[in-house]
Amino acid sequence: MSLLVQKFGGSSVADAEKLLHVSNIIKAEWEKGNDVVAVVSAQGGTTDALIEKARELSAAPAERELDALLSTGEQASAALLAMALESVGVGAASLCGWQLPILTDGRHGDASITHIGKARVRAETDARKVVVCAGFQGVDAAGDVTTLGRGGSDYTAVALAYELGAERCMIYTDVDGVYTADPRLCPTARRLERVSYDDMYALARAGAQVLHDKCVSLAREHGVEPEVLSCAPGSRSTRVAETGEGAEVTGVTRRAAGGGEYAAVTLVGGALPSLKLEKRAILALDAAGITVRGVDAGERTLTLYVDRNRSREALCAIHDAVIPSA
Ligand code: ADP
Ligand code: ASP
Ligand code: MG
8 A cells, every 4th residue: 555646737627527537546546545645736727817816906916915815726626626536435635735734935926845744644544535735835934825836736746745755746737748848839749758857857947837847856856756647547657757768858848038029949958058959959940940049058958049939930940850759
């Protein structure tokens, strides 16, 4: 019997049907005798809608109140998933960050986890209940609710997996792993079987939203090996661990830059930065008629700046030029 942490992102818990599907994924593990701690994001679109509501009232809402507001998205999906689990015959208890508690520093909107109380989770799992923990939130020393930054439920999942000594940390999302580029943007992107902590961290920092950067650094620090997979039956996955596949370039990603006017397309991998790869990327952009606005070299990275409206083409052109097809 093992303890598993299973995290479900916003699109995986978006409606009643999806919540029931997720409940059955959890139930399959629970019926094998495993303890399950589920971590949930707000239902898809909820966090953005809450931010919009706040902005209707103030251009710069108080950070404390914004966190109090945004945390309700995860609170709601945790309670809904617990109800869905009960409806498929699995005892469950939802818990907010302050109930565990997940203690954080006081940086509203970008808090870091400092401590996790385990007694309540253990009491629930000892009673054979699935714990559904609201992701993305904690409580600071003043007793105020904090949030961990956009995409922060991944960070909650890895922190819980480490603190509870979980056997597996499974990050369920809407793609079946980490790819050499966002598979929604680049049809030629290939799923990686393994990706190193260092490369995954660099990819996350450079815009690959599939995992939160703080979750990757915490995983690296404590040797937690998150698995990224989808909710589809028999999904393949990617494991994030000390070593990856060892290719020159692991992946290519993009993010907005220059106040939104430009896009930064970043290559990540153990061979970077490299003049040979820089030349290859520039030639690919040239062939696509895309102007390079700047180049930056970093640790395991090479970044090329292009006009925002050409960023997708640039991403795919560079990807195809530097990553050999399978
Ligand atoms: P969740 O709501 O489950 O946390 P996210 O939207 O935060 O999901 O992250 C998953 C998304 O990350 C995918 O739908 C995909 O578009 C995007 N993504 C960006 N880069 C990559 C990559 N290299 N590999 C896989 N997915 C990526
Ligand atoms: N709901 C939060 C967000 O949209 C956190 C998360 O999804 O992990 O950023
Ligand atoms: Mg996410």
